[in-house]
Amino acid sequence: MAFWIASSPHNHNQTATSALMRLVIYATLPGVFAQWYFFGWGNIIHISLAVMTALTCEFIVLSLRNKKNIRKQLFDGSAILTAVLLGICIPAIAPWWISVIGVTFAIIVVKQLYGGLGHNPFNPAMAAYVMLLISFPLQMTSWQPPLALMTAPVDFANTLSIIFTGFTSEGYSVEQLRTTVDGFTMATPLDTLKTNVGLGFTVFETLENNIFGEHFAFGWEWINFAFLIGGLALIAKKVIAWQTPLSFLFSLFVCSFIAYSISPDSSASTLFHWLSGGCMLGAFFILTDPVTGATSVKGRLIVGALAGLLVYVIRTFGGYPDGVAFAVLLCNMAAPLIDQYSRPRTYGHTLKEHDNEQKGLK
Amino acid sequence: MESIIERISQNKFWPFHGGIHPPEQKTLTSSKPIKQLSLPKQLILPLQQHIGRQGDLLVKVGDKVLKGQALTQSFNPMAVPVHAPTSGIISAIKKSVIAHPSGLSELCLFIDVDGNDTWQERKICQDFTQLSRQQIIIKIADAGIAGMGGAGFPTHIKVNTKPDINFLIINAAECEPYITADDLLICEQSEAIVDGIRILEQLLNPAFILIGIEDNKPQAIKALQHATKTIEKINVCVLPTKYPSGGEKQLIKILTGKEVKSGTLPIHSGIVVQNIATCFAISDAVINDIPLIRRVVTLTGQALQKPQNVWALLGTPVSHLLAQTGFVTENEANETNPPVIMGGPLMGFSILNEQVPIVKTSNCILAPSRIEMPSAFDNNANEVECIRCGQCAEVCPSQLLPQELQWSAKAKDHQQLAKLNLFDCIDCGACAYVCPSQIPLVQYYRIAKAQIRQQQQLDIKAEKAKARFEARKLRLEKEKIAREEKHKKAAAARKATMDKKPADSGSANSAVAAALARVRAKKRANVQRVAGDEEQTKVNESLVSNNEIQDEKTKTTSIEMDDKKAKIAAAVAKAKVKKEQTELLQATSSEKIKTAPAVTDDKKARIVAAIAKAKATAKAKREQQEQKEQLRVASNEEQAQAQEKQPKPSNEESK
Structure with missing residues (x-):
């Protein structure tokens, strides 16, 4: 009798890429829930839109590329994850075509045109986000204030209406929704801080604004906290590596701490930096994207630290209020080089040999 | 070194990078004693069961062999003999x-077992401490022991x-899941094993002996500790279970903290x-004079009804073992064969x-069920693209970057693979075990x-061919120069001969x-007279010229003997006469009669010439023998030259 021939190892721990992707998607749930709690249905609608667009785009491109087993690749979770992450980043009451264009760009251009899963040099969600931010700055910065601060109530039907038509059923426009009773347009805490510091206000004065709430950033702090919890769960499950988030947060902490120590009037506190904008989402869900990040332990630490520095620099000195997406893209560019110079020393090789190998002198 | 022992005595070891914890599944077989099997009907003994070279056959088909009889032998140190595991008749050598893993066919001895299990004569050694180093090594070599x-x-x-080495490490880690062969052997034969270790101690005189064993074998640890408690030098080191702690390099790292330098x-x-x-085989060989003819094999996996460790004779076909343990195949229609x-x-x-x-190296036969090990059945069907998650690098015991190796292996970038130290990979399979994309990484590395390796061999071959070609070119160049030199000389000599000839042509000539x-x-x-018949004349002339070329050759050989030149000239002349006569004879039948008188007229001259010729040929032949070699090489140029020069002497002669 002939036996079945296979190559060793014959055993496998039965993990699968799609399972990892699913776990990451589940881990975003606390954050998405917090977003829903503070900003209403907007993000959930955008996420749904994005997922549907992503699956359509993925299916079209896979068909065009004559891939076998399309069903399996379609539902490997990678496209859905990209869509979910982009949906989270898009302002809750942005028009519907923002997420559709963004995801189409993410899936077709950033992911599939570069070779599909595992071959894209840039994080699709962040590349799409940056594309949207540059192309449609108005729509992409029109974050509504948290529900509690809004003058007009926005329920599911109204949100749906404003996303698809630009007006709520009562006739409020996006601009009107973002306006306080006093007639000021409310921006995100990061945006507000940046503008006010630029206008010569101290940070302390700026924090009086009720957009910052009792602690650091009303609503946003809890959303970030929820993403932190999801991220910690992923680390506990060993889905993502702990090095990148740790070094990212540490680096951001150090940068903001130095600035805060030197000039507390013009610098926000370290915890404000941690708990506002896309900090935790970036730390645990974006930077940890294995495809576009560094692979070695040392490399991950370097990428994380670099991203922390970049986020701080962009937030403080750049033209945009938040810098996570830009920092991620820049780190994606640097990752192959960092990988090249952060290879571990192989067993049985001396450090000197290892250095020479890295320098290509072998 | 003392600090190493100090550390070990505190049960502290060095960690090695990476490693995995796959389901151990050792309990399937670890609780049952090693079973003695009935003799199989036929044994198939591959001549080569080790790294190195196969020995030369000592037996032929039809020979009756006794248990323990050597079947091959070799004086090559890398060859290890094989022995008859039981008595029987050599039925085939094919x-x-x-x-x-290749599944290739190699030369095997087929032994039809006679069932008597008759031993050859054995010499049991009562006290191995009396044996010299060399004697022990010869015993080990003759017993055919390979790792x-x-x-x-x-x-x-x-x-x-x-x-006087520093450490003798005895590897009892048995880190692979399922396998319990060493575990059971230690439990049942700890005394013999310790004898084997003592023999090794006598040979190597190590400063320390460390036995590395994973902590998932409590019975074996106890047995070893009991058997070695009187020997100060031996340390039984109980290691945390982690695959692949039984890899040679990993075990050295765990026990001594040292790394074996690459290469x-x-x-x-x-x-x-x-x-x-x-160690057990060594003690059996040295003390009991039992060559390596059997080993413990773990028969395990959920496709077996009675998984157990057995004493299997080398050469036992797997079918015999599977039959003994109740191998069940899920006989579903259109199902692929089980692995x-x-x-x-x-x-x-x-x-x-x-x-x-x-x-000699088969420690386990594993027949998994589909539920137990689905990946053994799926033929890598679940392979998807690498997402660079880096889990492979985390578990790699050699601290390689498996995912980068994989990219380069797929791209056939051999230079990059060398840079990434592919050859430090030990094929342990930890990377492929954890890979969420289920990429058969080890398979890529093997290819x-x-x-x-193939490329390297081709390079070596090409290098050799180049050297060979260059040597040949050099040689041809040298030969060409030598030849030209010789031709110059020959031409000069010939010229001299020609010049002298008229003066010399005296009485006899x-x-x-x-x-x-x-x-x-x-x-x-x-x-x-036959001018009318132009065609034939032409034929004749061409024949003449052809023959003259040959004559010229003979001439060149004899040209240097100046003193005898007259005789030679005579001989040549004679040969020419003869040749011309034959030519004439060969000419048209109408000419024949007319030629005959000429022949008879010439009789006198012929006799004189024949005497001269007889003398000359003897000399010429000797000379010819010496120069034949050079002549053969140079024949082309020789002929060309001869053709050029040919008209001259013939003209002279006709004068």
Whole structure:
């Protein structure tokens, strides 16, 4: 009798890429829930839109590329994850075509045109986000204030209406929704801080604004906290590596701490930096994207630290209020080089040999 | 070194990078004693069961062999003999599928077992401490012992090293899941194993002996501790269970904190590692004079009804073992055949069919069920693209970057693979075990390694061919120069001969010359007579010129003998006469009658010439023999030259 021939190892721990992707998607749930709690249905609608667009785009491109087993690749979770992450980043009451264009760009251009899963040099969600931010700055910065601060109530039907038509059923426009009773347009805490510091206000004065709430950033702090919890769960499950988030947060902490120590009037506190904008989402869900990040332990630490520095620099000195997406893209560019110079020393090789190998002198 | 022992005595070890914790599944077989099997009907013994070379056959088909009788022998140190595992008759010596991942066929001895199990005469050694080093090494070599852990390196070479090494490490880690062969052997034969270790101690005189054993074998640890408690030098080191702690390099790292330098052997760091089953085989060979003819094999997996460890004779076909343990195949329609793995689930290889025999390195036969090990059945169907998650790099015990290696292996970038230290990969399979994309990483590395080795061999071949070509070019150049030199000389000599000739042509020669002139005159007359028949004349002339070329050759050989030149000239003349006569004879039948008188007229001249010729030919022949070699090489140029020069002498002669 002939036996079945296979190559060793014959055993496998039965993990699968799609399972990892699913776990990451589940881990975003606390954050998405917090977003829903503070900003209403907007993000959930955008996420749904994005997922549907992503699956359509993925299916079209896979068909065009004559891939076998399309069903399996379609539902490997990678496209859905990209869509979910982009949906989270898009302002809750942005028009519907923002997420559709963004995801189409993410899936077709950033992911599939570069070779599909595992071959894209840039994080699709962040590349799409940056594309949207540059192309449609108005729509992409029109974050509504948290529900509690809004003058007009926005329920599911109204949100749906404003996303698809630009007006709520009562006739409020996006601009009107973002306006306080006093007639000021409310921006995100990061945006507000940046503008006010630029206008010569101290940070302390700026924090009086009720957009910052009792602690650091009303609503946003809890959303970030929820993403932190999801991220910690992923680390506990060993889905993502702990090095990148740790070094990212540490680096951001150090940068903001130095600035805060030197000039507390013009610098926000370290915890404000941690708990506002896309900090935790970036730390645990974006930077940890294995495809576009560094692979070695040392490399991950370097990428994380670099991203922390970049986020701080962009937030403080750049033209945009938040810098996570830009920092991620820049780190994606640097990752192959960092990988090249952060290879571990192989067993049985001396450090000197290892250095020479890295320098290509072998 | 003292600090190492201090650390070890505190039960502290060095960690090695990476490693995995696959389900151990050792309880399937660990609680049952090693079973003695009935004799199989036929044994299939591959001649080569180890790294190195196969020995030369000592038996032929039809020979009756006794248990323990050597069947091959060789004086090559890398060859290890095989022995008859039981008595029987050699029924065939032919190629058969061997226990190798390639599934290739190699030369095997087929023994029809007679069932008597008759031993050859044995000499039991009462006290091995009386034996000299050399005697022990010869005993080990003659017993055909090769490392029983997996690689099968000839043991006598490993132990025949300069003594006074730092560490003798006995590898009892048995880190692969499922396998319990060493575990059970230690439990049942700890005394014999310790004897084997003491023999090794006598050979190597190590400063310390460390037995590395994983903590998942409590019974065996107890047995070893009990058996070694009187020996100060031996430390039983209980290691945390982690695959692949039983890898030679990993075990050295765990126990001593040292790394074996890439590309070197442990012995270069003063360390010798031996498998514990090898120790048992050594004690059996040295003390009981039992060559390596059997080993413990774990028969396990959920496709077997009665998984158990057995004493299997080498050469036992897997079918016999499977039959003994109740191998059940899920006989579903259109189902693929189940895999049967020789070795463990991580480094073992699936065997081609049930005819594959047990060899010296086979420690386990694993027949998994589909539920138990789905990945053994799926033929890498679940492979997807690498997402660079880096889990492979985290578990790699050699601290390589498996995912980068994989990219380069797929791209066939051999230079990059070398840079990434592909050849430090130990094929442990940890990376592929954890890969969420289910990429058969080890398979990619194996292919890449094979391609690189092949390329290296081609490069060596090309290098050799180049050297050969250059040597040939040089030689041809030299020969050409030598030849030209020789031709110059020859030409000069010939010229000298020609110049001297008229002066010398005296008494004896004049007769010949006269005769020659006469013949020529006649011939010319004949030729004129048949002038009408132009075609034939042409034929004749061409024949003449051809023959003259040959004559010229003979001439050149004799040209240097200046003193005898007259005789030679005569001989040549004679030959020419004869030739011309034959030519004439060969000419048209109408000419025949007219030629005959010319021949008779010439008789006198011929006799004189014949005497001269007889003398000359003897000389010429000798000379010719000497120059034949050079002549043959130069024949082309020679002929060309001869053709150029040919008209000249013939003209002179006709004068």
